[in-house]
Amino acid sequence: MTTESSLDVNLEKRTDDDGALLTVDNLTVSFPTDDGVVNAVRGVSYVLKPGEALGIVGESGSGKSVSSMAVMGLLPKNAQINGSVRFRGDELLGNTEKEFQRIRGDKIAMIFQDPLTSLNPVYSIGFQIAEAVLAHNDVSKNEARDRAIELLQTVGIPFPEQRIANYPHEMSGGMRQRVVIAIAMANNPDVIIADEPTTALDVTVQAQVLEALEAAREATGAALVLITHDLGIIAGHAERICVMYAGKLVETGSVEDVFYRPRMPYTIGLLGSLPRMDRPTERLTPIKGSPPSMVNMKPGCPFTPRCPMAQPVCDEQEPELLPIGTTDHSSACHFRDEVAKADAMSLFGQSSDDAVLEAPEVTA
Amino acid sequence: MTALDSTPALSKGPTTRGEPMLSIRGLIKHFPVRSKGLVRRKVGDVHAVCDVSFDVYPHETVCIVGESGCGKTTTGRALLNLVPASDGVVMFHGKDLTKLSNKAMRPLRRDMQIVFQDPFASLDPRMTVNEIIAEPLRIHGLYGGSVAGKAKVRELLKQVGLNPEHGNRYSHEFSGGQRQRIGIARALALRPQVLVLDEPVSALDVSIQAGVINLLEDLQGELGLSYVFISHDLSVIRHIADRVVVMYLGKIVETAAVTELFQRPVHPYTQALMSAIPLPDPIKERERKRILLTGDVPSPVSPPTGCRFRTRCPKFANDLNNMQREWCVNVEPALEPKFDDHPAACHFAGARTDILELGEAKDEIHPPLAPWPTTRPSDEVASRPPACLPNDPPREVQRLSDAVVVDEEGQLVEANGDGA
Numbered sequence: 001m002t003t004e005s006s007l008d009v010n011l012e013k014r015t016d017d018d019g020a021l022l023t024v025d026n027l028t029v030s031f032p033t034d035d036g037v038v039n040a041v042r043g044v045s046y047v048l049k050p051g052e053a054l055g056i057v058g059e060s061g062s063g064k065s066v067s068s069m070a071v072m073g074l075l076p077k078n079a080q081i082n083g084s085v086r087f088r089g090d091e092l093l094g095n096t097e098k099e100f101q102r103i104r105g106d107k108i109a110m111i112f113q114d115p116l117t118s119l120n121p122v123y124s125i126g127f128q129i130a131e132a133v134l135a136h137n138d139v140s141k142n143e144a145r146d147r148a149i150e151l152l153q154t155v156g157i158p159f160p161e162q163r164i165a166n167y168p169h170e171m172s173g174g175m176r177q178r179v180v181i182a183i184a185m186a187n188n189p190d191v192i193i194a195d196e197p198t199t200a201l202d203v204t205v206q207a208q209v210l211e212a213l214e215a216a217r218e219a220t221g222a223a224l225v226l227i228t229h230d231l232g233i234i235a236g237h238a239e240r241i242c243v244m245y246a247g248k249l250v251e252t253g254s255v256e257d258v259f260y261r262p263r264m265p266y267t268i269g270l271l272g273s274l275p276r277m278d279r280p281t282e283r284l285t286p287i288k289g290s291p292p293s294m295v296n297m298k299p300g301c302p303f304t305p306r307c308p309m310a311q312p313v314c315d316e317q318e319p320e321l322l323p324i325g326t327t328d329h330s331s332a333c334h335f336r337d338e339v340a341k342a343d344a345m346s347l348f349g350q351s352s353d354d355a356v357l358e359a360p361e362v363t364a
Numbered sequence: 365m366t367a368l369d370s371t372p373a374l375s376k377g378p379t380t381r382g383e384p385m386l387s388i389r390g391l392i393k394h395f396p397v398r399s400k401g402l403v404r405r406k407v408g409d410v411h412a413v414c415d416v417s418f419d420v421y422p423h424e425t426v427c428i429v430g431e432s433g434c435g436k437t438t439t440g441r442a443l444l445n446l447v448p449a450s451d452g453v454v455m456f457h458g459k460d461l462t463k464l465s466n467k468a469m470r471p472l473r474r475d476m477q478i479v480f481q482d483p484f485a486s487l488d489p490r491m492t493v494n495e496i497i498a499e500p501l502r503i504h505g506l507y508g509g510s511v512a513g514k515a516k517v518r519e520l521l522k523q524v525g526l527n528p529e530h531g532n533r534y535s536h537e538f539s540g541g542q543r544q545r546i547g548i549a550r551a552l553a554l555r556p557q558v559l560v561l562d563e564p565v566s567a568l569d570v571s572i573q574a575g576v577i578n579l580l581e582d583l584q585g586e587l588g589l590s591y592v593f594i595s596h597d598l599s600v601i602r603h604i605a606d607r608v609v610v611m612y613l614g615k616i617v618e619t620a621a622v623t624e625l626f627q628r629p630v631h632p633y634t635q636a637l638m639s640a641i642p643l644p645d646p647i648k649e650r651e652r653k654r655i656l657l658t659g660d661v662p663s664p665v666s667p668p669t670g671c672r673f674r675t676r677c678p679k680f681a682n683d684l685n686n687m688q689r690e691w692c693v694n695v696e697p698a699l700e701p702k703f704d705d706h707p708a709a710c711h712f713a714g715a716r717t718d719i720l721e722l723g724e725a726k727d728e729i730h731p732p733l734a735p736w737p738t739t740r741p742s743d744e745v746a747s748r749p750p751a752c753l754p755n756d757p758p759r760e761v762q763r764l765s766d767a768v769v770v771d772e773e774g775q776l777v778e779a780n781g782d783g784a
Contacts (some may be wrong), residue, residue: 203431204640229570235645236642277638285574286573
């Protein structure tokens with residue numbers, strides 16, 4: 001429960017970090033395993049402004065989920081987390097579980113990929129939404145119930161008065177995900193983190209759920225961190241984008257900058273490998289090889305083995321995420337200026353081979 | 365791979381076709397729903413595939429697209445006789461596959477192979493890659509001696525862009541994209557003519573997916589294969605298809621050559637599906653018109669009467685009057701041409717060109733061949749049972765009054781009330 005006094009403190013601190021709502025600074029997460037230390041996140045920094053929609057895109061294993069779980073304090077105990085995560089100037093890392101509970105759901109809410117596992121099967125959805133309201137507000141059960149109905153209305157569930165008595169298994173995947181969104185917005189959070197919110201859903205249902213997410217943002221004015229592998233969703237629902245590769249941000253900027261003027265070979269390759277529905281594509285340009293193992297990583301740029309522009313310097317030195325000129329468009333590439341002239345076809349070619357295998361090719 | 369890169373992989377659109385390689389007519393597959401308990405009485409049917417007909421020509425890629433539960437996977441399996449069809453004909457080289465015994469089917473399996481969606485589940489973890497690829501050759505007695513057989517397996521690995529040196533490894537040592545390549549090599553081992561690809565790239569990351577798609581295009585050019593490509597992703601389909609079959613709840617709702625379909629989709633479902641797929645282009649994506657469907661796919665155990673899409677159809681909910689709705693509720697729309705070689709199953713089909721903003725195509729739009737019905741459906745037409753349910757009793761025809769109550773999901777709540 002937030003008391004009057006702590007609210008005031010929060011309001012005062014709102015101006016810290018140049019008006020940033022959430023500041024992630026050089027966040028690293030590693031997990032010790034039997035095979036060695038897995039460096040899942042290797043120095044991620046971003047700033048989220050109030051009301052802004054930030055997209056984080058990356059392939060499986062790039063650390064996009066782990067970095068957001070670290071922000072929410074949801075990682076298992078064996079995770080080694082370093083760096084800094086500040087919400088309105090307050091450091092979150094190192095908080096006790098109790099302190100995290102005060103923030104989770106109230107200030108920062110999260111939407112997970114699979115709505116069936118994030119809802120409790122033995123409670124009605126009305127109970128679960130009311131539970132979220134009651135956890136952070138001093139209201140009666142009836143008021144919480146009314147709020148639950150209102151929330152279900154906002155996310156576009158028909159007949160909410162009857163629906164609150166339903167259990168999760170009585171609803172379809174899209175409906176369930178909307179319930180999860182309703183829970184996330186229950187306390188008018190400042191930040192909603194959505195981790196692959198539509199990946200398990202069909203496209204027509206995905207469109208409905210994204211609409212519900214937009215409605216939730218509009219109703220709460222919350223900033224959104226949208227984590228997905230689908231560049232199309234980012235294009236339509238985010239203002240800024242962070243591209244992650246091997247636990248690091250390799251390119252950040254406005255969606256227009258990154259989609260139309262990418263400055264990192266990985267981003268160019270990613271965009272070139274997408275088949276397009278709005279125009280015929282003659283040939284796709286795949287990125288050869290696969291992402292590196294996050295155990296015992298080699299020095300240098302992690303994209304080097306797959307990068308057609310790689311030079312000896314890329315093997316030695318990992319490029320930093322630096323701004324291009326004076327814009328807020330940054331990329332982590334030694335050749336960020338040369339990349340401007342390149343296009344996917346000339347860089348990656350159009351072969352179907354999956355070369356970059358260690359052993360030499362055998363001649364028949 | 366050889367110097368295929370320089371040749372265009374595929375010619376899009378209708379080509380010189382000749383005889384179809386595979387002809388599917390009236391394919392029906394129902395799965396029984398049984399009651400719980402000891403007797404397990406049959407209490408109904410899941411109408412997985414209902415009256416599906418299409419042709420696959422040599423060297424052609426036919427894509428089946430639809431959402432989960434639309435019957436696209438069952439169609440793929442039924443046409444390989446992997447699940448016995450309830451009714452219908454699958455003609456391949458003059459033989460009806462649905463009537464063949466397992467024994468008679470086996471030699472034909474050489475010509476028809478399948479690649480599964482999940483490359484983690486479809487490869488035996490206890491076999492090396494060499495053994496996996498050699499298995500179909502051994503079963504069909506084509507392996508030859510150990511020298512010849514090994515050479516064949518090496519050749520196949522090279523053909524799918526893998527290093528033959530790695531043939532002694534187990535599948536878990538490979539990445540998802542490489543595993544899918546192993547699955548493709550296994551399917552190619554018997555030199556098939558038709559390859560059914562069931563969501564072959566859905567489980568892969570985009571940068572890997574592009575490599576597998578390019579590989580499939582190369583192999584088609586090289587080996588002259590016909591593909592039946594099953595997918596839910598219209599972007600992939602636009603790229604790889606020659607012809608597209610759109611399915612909804614077990615039925616084909618629209619089918620056309622790929623450019624034709626994307627230029628002027630006529631069925632409301634195809635239009636909604638296209639508008640729901642996000643484009644990786646910020647400006648276009650924000651300015652696009654979006655057709656939002658309400659609700660979810662109805663249960664295939666008791667599909668809606670008449671048009672199966674009507675419960676979610678934006679046209680039914682917003683644009684039609686009650687006379688027109690009577691057609692949707694009572695009469696199952698037949699798959700008939702709306703434009704040349706572009707059939708769709710909708711009484712009130714109309715081309716839309718604003719979904720992908722293909723402005724240059726707008727001038728070429730002609731009115732559809734089939735005009736909209738202007739009178740109520742006659743009782744005789746309306747009470748005719750749908751093709752897929754021969755044993756159902758004749759249905760009562762629903763007459764809609766002027767006030768039709770449709771709830772927010774497009775479900776008809778009240779058919780003949782006098783105002784709500």
